[in-house]
Amino acid sequence: MSRRSAAAIPAMALSGLRVLELAGLAPAPLCGMILADFGACVVRVDRAPRSAVAVDVQGRGKRSLALDLKRPPGAAALRRLCGGADVLIEPFRHGVMEKLGLGPEVLMHENPRLIYARLTGFGQTGKYAKSAGHDINYVALSGVLSKLGRKSENPYAPVNLLADFAGGGVLCAMGILIALYERTKSGKGQIIDASMVEGIAYISSFLWKTQSLGIWNRPRGENLLDSGAPFYETYRTSDGKFMAVGALEPQFYEQLLKGLGLDSDKLPDQLSFSDWPEMKKMFASIFAKKTQAEWCHIFDGTDACVTPVLSFDDAASHQHNKQRSSFIKNDQEEISPRPAPLLSRTPAVPSLKRDPFIGEHTEEILLEYGFTKNEIAQLYSDKIIEFNKPKANL
C-alpha cells in the first residue's frame, strides 16, 4: 500500500485530496508538506534526469515521481496526471509552465475542477514577474524589511522565514483550502496567484494598520516591538544563554520588575522613551548575574512574560513542549515540529518515514493515476521517467 493512500488514514481532514507538487526550493515544499501532514495524497514531481542535489528537505508524507517535463511525452504525462488531481502546485517563475505547454488554460480546460496554485516571489504580472529572487528580495519589496533590524544597523531578514514560509508556503496552502471550499459550491477550480511579496505584506497588515497609532514614530530599532523597549528584548545570562522579555502591559511589567528585584517607584515610567536605553543597560546587567536556569526558576509560573531563549535541542526537550508533544521523531531519529494547529477530531498524523528519494514511487503513482504497465515501460525506455528503488538493507 502507498505510504499515504486515502484508505490508510481515513480520519485526517484532507484525506482523499490528490495534490501534485512540482519540485521547487523552499516555499512550495512547505505548502505540500502541510497538505500531506493533514492527510492529502501529495505527489512531488521531481526532475528527470535526476539532479545530483535534492533540494526538498520538507518531503514528509510525500511520494516522488521523477518526470522529464521538457520533453513532450513528459509534459503529456503531467497533463494526464492533472486530469486526475485536485491541486497542482507550481513553483517556477512566470512563463515557465506556459513554455512547457502546461499553463492553466491548458490544464484547466482538461480538468475544470483543478486548483492551479502558482507560488512565486513576484506574482504572475508586473515588472518583476519574470525576475529571479529569493526571500530577502520579496521581504524587501513588501516594505517589511525596512522595519526589521536593530538601532543604527542595516535592515535584517530573519532567516528565510517571512516570505518563503509565512507569506509563501503557508498562505499558498490557505489559498488552496479556500479554493477547495469554494469548489464544493461551484464545482469549479481556479488559479491561485500566490506572490510572496503580497503574502508577506498581507501577513504584516498589523504593521501597516498601526502606523498611525504612534508606536512606530521612531527610527528602526527604537520602537516598542522592534527591540527599542527594555521590556521587549532579549538579555544574555551568566552562562551565555538568553532570556526573552515581552512584558508589555503594566501589570506584567510590574511582575518583571519584581522578578528582577527592582522597585517601580524608583524607576522612570515604563513608557518614557528617553529612558529606555538606560533601562536596557540596567536590565542587561541584572540578567547577566544569573544563569538561564536560575531566571527560569524565578519567572516560571509568573505572568512576567519572561521565557528562556531555547536552542532547538532544548526546545524539543522543554517540559512544556514535551507535555504537548510539540516535536516528533521520525524513523531516522530526526526531530521536527509536529504539524500545527491541533484539530480536535481530525488532527494531522504526520508520516514518521524518511523523506522520499527522487523517483522512489514513480511506477506506483503512474499506475494509481491510470497509466498501464506498457505505457510506463515505454516512458521508462524513452528516459522520460526514472525509478529509484531504495536498496534493501541486507
Ligand SMILES: C[C@H](CCC[C@@H](C)[C@H]1CC[C@H]2[C@@H]3[C@H](O)C[C@@H]4C[C@H](O)CC[C@]4(C)[C@H]3C[C@H](O)[C@]12C)C(=O)SCCNC(=O)CCNC(=O)[C@H](O)C(C)(C)COP(=O)(O)OP(=O)(O)OC[C@H]1O[C@@H](n2cnc3c(N)ncnc32)[C@H](O)[C@@H]1OP(=O)(O)O
Ligand atoms: C532563500 C530560499 C532558498 C533556500 C534554498 C534552500 C532550501 C537550499 C539551498 C541550498 C540547499 C542545500 C545544499 O544544496 C546542500 C545540501 C544538499 C542536499 O541534497 C540536501 C541538503 C542541503 C544542505 C541543501 C538543503 C536545501 O535544499 C538548501 C539549503 C528562497 O528564497 S527559495 C524561494 C525562491 N523563489 C521562488 O521559489 C519563487 C518562484 N521561483 C522562481 O523565481 C525561480 O524558480 C527561481 C527560484 C529564481 C529559480 O530560477 P530558475 O531559473 O532556476 O528556475 P525557473 O525559472 O523557475 O525554471 C525552472 C526550470 O526548470 C525546468 N524544470 C522544472 N521541473 C522540471 C522537470 N520535472 N523536468 C524538466 N525540467 C524541469 C523548467 O522547465 C525550467 O526550465 P527553463 O529554465 O529552461 O525554462
